[in-house]
Amino acid sequence: MALLRKRFLFLDVNEYWYTYKEGLSNWITLTACCHMKMPFRNSGLMKESRSWTIENDLTLSEEETLAGYSKSLRQQIRQAKEGGVIIVFEKEISEFVAFFNDFAERHNLNPTSKRRLEELGENCLFSYAVYEGQKLSAHSYLIDRPNKIVRSWQSASGRSIEGADKNLVGKANKLLHHEDMKYFKSQGFEVYDFGGYAMDPPTDSLAGINSFKASFGGKVVECKDYYSYPFVFLKWLGGLFGLVGRG
Known part of the structure; x- marks a missing residue:
C-alpha cells in the first residue's frame, strides 16, 4: 500500500494506491482509493469510476x-x-x-x-x-x-x-x-x-x-477507484469553481 498525504483545496486528503487500510474514519474523511487490487468491503466509500492500465x-x-x-x-x-x-x-x-x-x-x-x-x-x-x-x-x-x-x-x-x-x-x-x-x-x-x-x-x-x-x-x-462521499463532494465543488488540477 502506498499512502500519499495530499492537499486539496487547503484540506488534507489520504490517497491510497492498490490496497487500503480499512476503518470507519475513511467514511467521513477525505479519502481516495486508487487502482484497487483487493476485495473492497468498505461500504462507507462509493465506487466513483473504473479505468485501465x-x-x-x-x-x-x-x-x-x-x-x-x-x-x-x-x-x-x-x-x-x-x-x-x-x-x-x-x-x-x-x-x-x-x-x-x-x-x-x-x-x-x-x-x-x-x-x-x-x-x-x-x-x-x-x-x-x-x-x-x-x-x-x-x-x-x-x-x-x-x-x-x-x-x-x-x-x-x-x-x-x-x-x-x-x-x-x-x-x-x-x-x-x-x-x-x-x-x-x-x-x-x-x-x-x-x-x-x-x-x-x-x-x-x-x-x-x-x-x-x-x-x-x-x-x-481494469482498475477501480473509490472515494469517500466528502471527497466526491469537495471534488465537485472544486470543479465548479475551476480549482481542480491546479498545482
Whole structure:
C-alpha cells in the first residue's frame, strides 16, 4: 500500500494506491482509493469510476521480457544503448520539476510542482536518459514497496528542444522504460504499471500512446477507484469553481 498525504483545496486528503487500510474514519474523511487490487468491503466509500492500465510482469526473465517486445522496439533500444545513451536514477525533485515543466509548457500540458511531488514522500523516484550530458527523457515513479508495484507517474522528453535529435530522443525514452523495468526488478518489484491506458481512445494521440505502451508486451488490466462521499463532494465543488488540477 502506498499512502500519499495530499492537499486539496487547503484540506488534507489520504490517497491510497492498490490496497487500503480499512476503518470507519475513511467514511467521513477525505479519502481516495486508487487502482484497487483487493476485495473492497468498505461500504462507507462509493465506487466513483473504473479505468485501465497496462502492467508488465517483472518476475519474467530478461529473455522472456524482450520476447514480448515488438521487433522495432528491441531494435531501437539496442540502437540507443549502442549510441551512448546512459540511464541515471535520482531523488532530487527540483531538477525533475524544471525538466517536466519545460516539456509541459511546450505541449500545453498541466505543469507539476515541487509540492505535488513532495506529497509522494519516500514513494517517489526519478530516472533520466542522458546523452553527452544532456537529459533527453525523464520519468517519475510512484513506488509501492509492500505490494511490489511501481507505477509510471509522469513522463517528459526533450524532443522539442532546439537542436535535439528527435529520433535519438524517441529511442532514448524506449531505452529508459526498459532500463527502469530492469532496475525495479533488481529491487524486488514484481509489477511495472505504465500509468494508464485509454480504452477506445477518442484521439489519434491517445491511440499512439496506447500502441507505445502495448509494444512492451504487457497486459491491459481494469482498475477501480473509490472515494469517500466528502471527497466526491469537495471534488465537485472544486470543479465548479475551476480549482481542480491546479498545482
